[in-house]
Amino acid sequence: MTQTEHQRTSVHNVKYENGAHLKIQNLSKAFGNFQVLKDIDLEVSPGEFVTVVGKSGCGKSTLLRLLGGLDQPTQGQIYQNGQILQGLNRDARVMFQDSRLLPWRRVLDNVSLGLKHQAQQQGQWALDQVGLGDRPRQWISQLSGGQRQRVALARALVSQPRLLLLDEPLGALDALTRIGMQNLIETLWQEQRFTALLVTHDVEEAVCLGDRVIVIEEGNITLNLPITLPRPRDTASVPFAELKVQILDRILKRQRPLVSEPTYTASLFAT
Amino acid sequence: MQITQSKTSTSPWQLPPLQQLIPWIVPAGLIFIWQVLSQLGLLSTRILPAPTSIVQAAIQLTLSGELITNVGISLYRALVGFLIGGSIGFGLGLLNGVSPIAERFLDSTVQMIRNIPHLALIPLVILWFGIGDPARLFLVALGVFFPIYINTFHGIRSLDPNLLEMGEVYGLRPRELFWTIILPGALPNILVGLRYALGIMWVTLIVAETIAANSGIGYMAMNAREFMQTDVVVLSILMYALLGKLADSIVRVLEHWWLPWHPSQGI
Ligand SMILES: Nc1ncnc2c1ncn2[C@@H]1O[C@H](COP(=O)(O)OP(=O)(O)OP(=O)(O)O)[C@@H](O)[C@H]1O
Numbered sequence: 175m176t177q178t179e180h181q182r183t184s185v186h187n188v189k190y191e192n193g194a195h196l197k198i199q200n201l202s203k204a205f206g207n208f209q210v211l212k213d214i215d216l217e218v219s220p221g222e223f224v225t226v227v228g229k230s231g232c233g234k235s236t237l238l239r240l241l242g243g244l245d246q247p248t249q250g251q252i253y254q255n256g257q258i259l260q261g262l263n264r265d266a267r268v269m270f271q272d273s274r275l276l277p278w279r280r281v282l283d284n285v286s287l288g289l290k291h292q293a294q295q296q297g298q299w300a301l302d303q304v305g306l307g308d309r310p311r312q313w314i315s316q317l318s319g320g321q322r323q324r325v326a327l328a329r330a331l332v333s334q335p336r337l338l339l340l341d342e343p344l345g346a347l348d349a350l351t352r353i354g355m356q357n358l359i360e361t362l363w364q365e366q367r368f369t370a371l372l373v374t375h376d377v378e379e380a381v382c383l384g385d386r387v388i389v390i391e392e393g394n395i396t397l398n399l400p401i402t403l404p405r406p407r408d409t410a411s412v413p414f415a416e417l418k419v420q421i422l423d424r425i426l427k428r429q430r431p432l433v434s435e436p437t438y439t440a441s442l443f444a445t
Numbered sequence: 446m447q448i449t450q451s452k453t454s455t456s457p458w459q460l461p462p463l464q465q466l467i468p469w470i471v472p473a474g475l476i477f478i479w480q481v482l483s484q485l486g487l488l489s490t491r492i493l494p495a496p497t498s499i500v501q502a503a504i505q506l507t508l509s510g511e512l513i514t515n516v517g518i519s520l521y522r523a524l525v526g527f528l529i530g531g532s533i534g535f536g537l538g539l540l541n542g543v544s545p546i547a548e549r550f551l552d553s554t555v556q557m558i559r560n561i562p563h564l565a566l567i568p569l570v571i572l573w574f575g576i577g578d579p580a581r582l583f584l585v586a587l588g589v590f591f592p593i594y595i596n597t598f599h600g601i602r603s604l605d606p607n608l609l610e611m612g613e614v615y616g617l618r619p620r621e622l623f624w625t626i627i628l629p630g631a632l633p634n635i636l637v638g639l640r641y642a643l644g645i646m647w648v649t650l651i652v653a654e655t656i657a658a659n660s661g662i663g664y665m666a667m668n669a670r671e672f673m674q675t676d677v678v679v680l681s682i683l684m685y686a687l688l689g690k691l692a693d694s695i696v697r698v699l700e701h702w703w704l705p706w707h708p709s710q711g712i
């Protein structure tokens with residue numbers, strides 16, 4: 175380990191903190207007369223990875239925005255580490271579906287956005303984490319879509335957030351890049367132990383990454399399913415497929431005999 | 446007055462030398478023909494002087510100091526008028542762009558005044574200021590004000606609000622938000638406004654100096670006209686063209702410096 179690398183790591187370790195604890199109570203959010211979230215209760219332990227799935231428009235992003243303090247609830251509270259969340263959540267970082275990078279700043283300057291101390295050093299550390307340590311001087315327009323999402327991830331991680339909110343961060347990526355990014359997010363989460371909430375359309379991604387999968391339907395949490403499979407998860411294994419089917423059935427409101435037949439599982443992918 | 450960013454994908458200084466020469470072939474040929482026609486007497490000097498006599502006039506007026514003085518005076522008027530109008534337009538554009546309250550108070554007023562062609566005000570301006578420098582500076586400032594104002598304002602307003610939200614999430618304070626997101630994001634538009642304003646600046650000055658002045662390039666031209674010195678008249682026109690070109694090149698250099706990330710820079 176070289177001198178600078180060593181400094182970077184120690185900078186990182188000094189600031190190390192545990193993930194945030196979240197307790198959501200009777201949370202409701204309405205836009206005008208339109209009730210988006212209805213009376214949600216949810217507790218998330220420090221360092222837990224919760225994935226949120228649900229149909230488009232069910233209120234997933236709204237939940238995430240409330241947790242980030244970007245919107246205020248109409249009713250109910252969010253407690254973070256025992257304190258009511260008011261205004262912008264300073265402990266949280268949001269990774270948006272569109273990367274929202276600044277085209278007029280170079281990669282490294284995008285990552286170190288808003289950092290007050292040792293911005294360059296910390297930014298370089300985060301870029302190394304996402305495997306882009308060799309292109310700090312490039313412009314955003316020179317990166318591919320997957321690389322942009324990695325820069326956005328580095329930017330979210332660089333300030334060592336206690337809570338990472340990911341709103342369909344991989345939605346726009348191809349299947350192969352997605353798998354790489356999922357592994358990257360899992361690895362970084364295991365190293366840093368922040369609390370993570372990831373919104374996704376992809377049930378497989380939800381099962382692959384979550385300690386718990388939450389299904390939101392019409393503003394309510396209708397399934398809260400712990401996933402105890404060992405990590406890294408084998409997406410081809412039978413228990414994995416069964417969990418996936420269980421969640422999909424819940425979302426699509428399908429009835430089926432408790433023991434699923436193999437042919438039945440296969441036909442699922444055609445729907 | 447919404448002007449789109451012109452696509453200058455390849456910088457001229459990146460072309461190989463031979464290709465750089467190609468655009469000059471036709472103008473050089475035309476000048477050559479012009480010279481030949483004048484020397485053969487087919488083109489009266491009362492209509493157009495020979496290119497060589499224009500060069501002679503340039504040398505003569507440079508040596509007498511007349512050319513430098515008049516160009517200097519015109520340049521000074523252009524710059525001062527531009528600085529006054531441009532800074533007011535820029536400041537007001539920023540203010541109205543950032544603050545919706547200010548916009549409600551001021552924007553519709555500005556839009557109404559914008560509909561008056563500023564050159565139509567010349568008789569009134571002469572009544573107010575006489576025919577001295579203040580009248581010319583006022584006209585230049587007024588002409589420059591609008592493109593700078595509109596493009597600065599529009600540049601800020603057309604910023605992606607998602608980027609601003611992102612800035613807040615990432616802990617930027619209002620001042621940092623302005624310097625890291627609002628201003629750089631509006632800069633491409635501001636430079637479009639700048640380029641447009643420089644064009645208006647010269648046109649306004651030409652008109653103002655031609656109508657009433659006792660110094661400057663326009664005066665030089667009008668004075669020469671009285672004595673039928675077509676060579677000096679053409680020389681004056683060329684000086685305006687040269688200064689206009691210079692201003693345009695300066696904007697290009699600024700774009701090159703300030704927008705290195707922009708697709709128009711061909712990165
Ligand atoms: N600012 C807003 N004003 C009014 N309605 C809104 C606003 N934001 C969201 N909504 C509405 O709330 C509902 C939930 O939106 P939300 O963005 O949370 O959905 P989502 O679950 O994230 O969907 P998707 O998966 O398509 O992103 C939608 O019907 C949407 O129209």
Ligand SMILES: [Mg+2]
Pocket residue numbers: 234235236341
């Ligand atoms: Mg959404």
